[in-house]
């Protein structure tokens with residue numbers, strides 16, 4: 001069967017298994033546990049809308065997750081159905097930022113494409129952060145200055161409390177020689193951010209809003 005689980009959906013399911021593990025280690029009442037299981041199943045099923053019988057059978061065993069071991073086994077079999085980030089080359093990345101001379105791009109073969117919803121890297125020299133994602137089947141790049149703040153904050157992409165920095169992108173204004181800056185706090189560590197991401201729309205909205 002074809003992969004049908006997005007990376008952010010996988011992260012969401014993983015988080016549900018964490019809730020179940022926690023439930024099984026703290027709750028004794030069978031009714032409460034059953035309610036917890038049903039809720040986890042419902043939330044995960046809701047991610048997908050229409051599912052084939054086969055897909056349902058792949059997701060369904062979340063109900064049986066009780067401990068770390070069980071979760072690992074379940075998530076391991078789920079992983080074969082995760083849709084990988086559509087492959088890109090260093091050349092394609094460079095083309096997304098034509099104005100940047102000698103753009104340094106990350107080593108793409110080091111990326112686990114099933115674990116990412118976006119590619120991002122920081123060029124320390126120019127203090128710029130680059131974000132690349134597929135939006136409606138089109139590869140889109142966004143760049144901005146990135147200033148790390150030395151405390152944790154809420155990331156606009158994954159909504160978790162992490163080491164963040166201010167990402168600011170600059171756009172030419174309607175009037176000549178004017179600029180508008182738009183930005184928000186996002187994770188410094190984009191690998192972690194990708195693993196935290198449970199709602200990919202937040203990422204797409206962010207990119208769209210800043211591209212305009």
Ligand SMILES: [Zn+2]
Pocket residue numbers: 155156157158159160162186187192193194196
């Ligand atoms: Zn984040």
